[in-house]
Amino acid sequence: MQGVGQQAKLAAQILANTETSIKNNALLRIAEVMLERADWLKAENAKDLAAGRDKGLDAAMLDRLTLTDKTIAGMAEGVRQVATLADPIGTITDLSYRPSGIQVGKMRAPLGVVGIIYESRPNVTVDAAALCLKSGNATILRGGSEAIHSNQAIAACVRAGLEAVGLPAACVQVVETTDRAAVGELLRMAQYVDVIVPRGGKGLIERVSAESRIPVIKHLDGICHVYIDDQADLEKAVKVAVNAKTHRYGVCNAMETLLVAEGVAAQVLPILAEEYAAKGVELRGCEQTCALLPACVTATEEDWGTEYLAPILSIKVVADMAEAITHINTYGSQHTDAIITENYTRARAFLRQVDSSSVMVNASTRFADGFEYGLGAEIGISTDKIHARGPVGLEGLTSQKYVVLGDGHIRA
């Protein structure tokens, strides 16, 4: 691993100073090579699938692991899209003259070496490599052992793209061992690695956070709320509350708890219950909710802090916005929370007072996403406050250094 780190550090210095067109050409070539080698990628993937079946992986895991012509085409298209994004590196902002006569501004620079630790979805290999490459960072990728053949095959396509434009292969390294100790070593190589991005289940994220001696950009839970205010337009409220829960269930920006103001609960909850029933969503409510909805079971204290990632919704009737915000700040995961209201003052207050990475007024929590926000792509959604918060795109993989221009200026 030390050798991997050293090589990445050297490659990062070259990549930081590589012109945009060369990085883009590498990306376009990677996409081509993946399509050219689609049959081989599927053959390598078949080895992982066979081993997975022997190991007794469940159907959902095997499904996430499977590469098809369609998923390969999707990965290639994703890489091509990263090539079309604006290159953040070298952008100078806020360049202005100071009273001393010097000009001071900020220039965007890569972080350096990004370590990505992820589970068995092979598409992460190429997604993450593409975003890091475009943002001028060298990458060390460490995927799950279940996907080792698929990941190595994708890595070969990436190397072919890098070599086609004369970039060192060490710009993107996929760790070849499945040894668990290698992760521990990666997390302690602070002299070579500038940031760690874990992608996967809660167990992985918690292990990485606990062990890492390197800054981590992480996404933990998505316990998202929608609060229906008593001054909400109830038609909008129903539309958003249904979309936020049922558009997709297994995603971090799905609503997990619905909060409803007392004043409109009797009016709006039965309508919503009917919609949820039609979609097979199980409801778990507070006492007041259960009194209004016969099909609702009583929620426990644990429900308020649970990310279901499933067709289950907890519902709580609250006195007012203040109680809703207290509930969100107590049980939420600072991911994404929305208010539905027509009241100007409450909309303003909610935006300011809710301490989450995305705070919304009259919009579905499902919008919390790098593509929807215009970042072009995302490496993850950060629930941290330091460095990057919310969807992390190319900019989240960079930092800013100060540039100072003078004409022989000295400090008096």
Next chain:
Amino acid sequence: MQGVGQQAKLAAQILANTETSIKNNALLRIAEVMLERADWLKAENAKDLAAGRDKGLDAAMLDRLTLTDKTIAGMAEGVRQVATLADPIGTITDLSYRPSGIQVGKMRAPLGVVGIIYESRPNVTVDAAALCLKSGNATILRGGSEAIHSNQAIAACVRAGLEAVGLPAACVQVVETTDRAAVGELLRMAQYVDVIVPRGGKGLIERVSAESRIPVIKHLDGICHVYIDDQADLEKAVKVAVNAKTHRYGVCNAMETLLVAEGVAAQVLPILAEEYAAKGVELRGCEQTCALLPACVTATEEDWGTEYLAPILSIKVVADMAEAITHINTYGSQHTDAIITENYTRARAFLRQVDSSSVMVNASTRFADGFEYGLGAEIGISTDKIHARGPVGLEGLTSQKYVVLGDGHIRA
């Protein structure tokens, strides 16, 4: 310490939503109280000084520890200046419509709770408290045991200011124990503390970095370089190289190594040697430098990686800019590095290729400073790449959350 953390977390929620004028009034009152209680502050300080003398603290340490009418007036003035700075909290930027119809922007929010660990300069207590207060963060301050009476006295002034405007005293807490274990506990309270800012010597910074389970904004070394290019205006070069080394010696943005292009070394080094000799600066050079300067002693490998913080300068003759950049990226501390050149292409290349928190053209490294950059004040200079890099002002103590405004928008 757990109680301190809990109280800070609660105070942070209040402070995050406190209007600018209230925060400013608290700051102005703190400044007034410090001046009103100047005699008492000096009396409390005298207890620390007496204990310090008994303990055998050296003159420089006792000097840094001493409060006088002048230093108290200076601290009060610093607090007043923070009140005049623009409040970053709540600022919304980049609010724009997306194709889906939602409006997406970023709002600046406090980090939450900032833990400051510092050594025996009591002025840090009030400086840090003022910056954190203005940026809406609750603060836990843990100063050195040598300054415990002074720090507690200053903390009492801060509390008086907070109480005068109705803010909880827990917005700024100065830890009362000098127990070393308390620092360790603070560094592990990730559930209450959002970021740690250590201020002090290298030993302290290294201990905090190694032990902290919380993100750290740190400043380690300042091994700053000036490179005199063979296309430099030598008059500017001499002016800047003298200022960068001799304006102040014990500061992190002072030049520690001078790099000179071979083509101008024989011309410029003797002039510089005379200037440095007049100021009593000891020169340690590479072979080529020593051949040109009789008074120069030979530099060892260790010299290139040393932050002297003293009237000592290492000098190396290099073939060209490429060698200078390699030297900087090898031995530097990514703090501040400058090129002196009239060549447009090299100026551009240096700015892009040098991976330091401040990169300069034809200006003294001494400008790397929050006040000089227009930040108004600084809590430190970060040599990290994550979150904040270079001088850290109010903005470095904040993060950005996404705000989304819709009109009942749902994801299709």
